[in-house]
Amino acid sequence: MIPFNKPYLTGKEMHYMYEAVYTGKISGNGIFTKKCQNFLKNRFGFGKCLLTTSCTDALEMAAILIDLKPGDEVIMPSFTFVSTANAFVLRGAKIIFADSRKDHPGMDEDSLSSLITDKTRAIVPVHYAGVACDMDKIMELAEKHNLYVIEDAAQAIDSYYTGKDGIKRPLGSIGHLAAFSFHETKNIISGEGGMLSINDPQFEDRAEIIWEKGTNRSAFFRGEVDKYGWVDMGSSFLPSDIIAAFLYAQLENLDDIQSKRKDIWNRYDNSFRNKIDLVGGVKLPFVPNFGTNNGHMYYLICSSESERNQLITHLKNNNILSVFHYLSLHKSEFYFKESKVKELKESDHFSDCLIRLPMFYELSDLDQVHIIQSVLDFYK
Ligand SMILES: *Cc1c(COP(=O)(O)O)cnc(C)c1O
Numbered sequence: 001m002i003p004f005n006k007p008y009l010t011g012k013e014m015h016y017m018y019e020a021v022y023t024g025k026i027s028g029n030g031i032f033t034k035k036c037q038n039f040l041k042n043r044f045g046f047g048k049c050l051l052t053t054s055c056t057d058a059l060e061m062a063a064i065l066i067d068l069k070p071g072d073e074v075i076m077p078s079f080t081f082v083s084t085a086n087a088f089v090l091r092g093a094k095i096i097f098a099d100s101r102k103d104h105p106g107m108d109e110d111s112l113s114s115l116i117t118d119k120t121r122a123i124v125p126v127h128y129a130g131v132a133c134d135m136d137k138i139m140e141l142a143e144k145h146n147l148y149v150i151e152d153a154a155q156a157i158d159s160y161y162t163g164k165d166g167i168k169r170p171l172g173s174i175g176h177l178a179a180f181s182f183h184e185t186k187n188i189i190s191g192e193g194g195m196l197s198i199n200d201p202q203f204e205d206r207a208e209i210i211w212e213k214g215t216n217r218s219a220f221f222r223g224e225v226d227k228y229g230w231v232d233m234g235s236s237f238l239p240s241d242i243i244a245a246f247l248y249a250q251l252e253n254l255d256d257i258q259s260k261r262k263d264i265w266n267r268y269d270n271s272f273r274n275k276i277d278l279v280g281g282v283k284l285p286f287v288p289n290f291g292t293n294n295g296h297m298y299y300l301i302c303s304s305e306s307e308r309n310q311l312i313t314h315l316k317n318n319n320i321l322s323v324f325h326y327l328s329l330h331k332s333e334f335y336f337k338e339s340k341v342k343e344l345k346e347s348d349h350f351s352d353c354l355i356r357l358p359m360f361y362e363l364s365d366l367d368q369v370h371i372i373q374s375v376l377d378f379y380k
Pocket of ligand 1: 054126194
């Protein structure tokens with residue numbers, strides 16, 4: 001069976017983990033944590049970077065940082081992972097779900113202004129498949145209504161947005177805060193792992209405190225205060241340096257990993273474009289002019305749910321594991337009992353019709369040819 005995903009090891013992970021262990025400092029905020037944070041900051045021009053144990057944790061930190069009060073509203077797409085919503089639900093916020101674009105599972109930027117009320121505090125764009133949301137539109141709206149923007153950049157490492165000013169900026173560097181994931185299903189991995197980038201300097205000091213269980217421990221170790229204590233709310237959001245050591249080996253190979261993944265993505269796309277998209281209304285991934293593709297995911301949009309499910313079965317019969325993706329959160333059992341929302345047609349369409357094909361560094365040419373041929377056969 002060709003798996004849907006297979007975590008890729010660059011070769012140096014165990015070496016660096018051994019080094020971390022051998023150095024004798026394996027709790028959080030050690031040498032490898034700093035190496036990773038510096039790498040990410042220098043490479044992508046993020047604000048302050050803090051590694052976390054997951055993207056979920058980074059989002060939870062963001063929700064604490066913007067001081068959400070019960071009843072505050074946060075706008076995000078319905079077509080996303082539960083963590084995007086949970087982080088804000090944990091602070092008592094009410095989630096307002098936006099529909100997806102017609103041409104892409106990312107949220108419809110033009111629908112956002114109608115969702116803003118006097119209780120709205122934040123907008124959380126999710127860069128689905130690593131493809132940018134239209135950040136100019138979102139940032140302008142946020143500025144007008146005095147809202148925070150927290151990018152869920154879980155899938156978006158090394159992907160970019162070109163705004164009206166013609167400047168190409170890395171995703172995760174644009175919103176006030178941004179959360180990344182290094183879960184084993186993402187491009188750059190550490191098993192579980194994540195990062196919060198703090199692009200708005202007003203949050204820098206407090207982020208570090210929340211990260212270190214509500215203490216000013218980091219400032220103490222820099223010699224900025226003469227004792228450390230409990231100064232704010234917080235939790236244990238920082239990963240062990242063993243995890244950071246693993247991650248550092250991955251980051252050192254970022255360019256290789258990205259070029260390989262983009263090759264695989266392009267091979268799918270070149271094999272399908274002007275072929276299956278000309279029959280039966282199959283849609284191939286769309287990347288708007290303002291965005292880039294970071295080789296995170298290759299998906300197809302089938303013309304119906306039954307066609308999608310038949311394709312999954314057909315591929316399984318050919319020893320290929322393909323999978324659907326998010327079930328719209330506005331229809332989830334948890335959310336539905338709280339508040340009924342109007343229909344979100346596009347989000348439901350992507351829940352019903354989207355299929356993701358195997359996409360991982362070690363996918364062999366031979367296996368990929370087999371996957372491509374099996375999809376072409378299905379549409380013949
Ligand atoms: C993977 C993912 C998350 C969660 O990341 P973890 O590191 O597993 O917590 C959140 N949002 C999106 C859009 C994701 O793809």
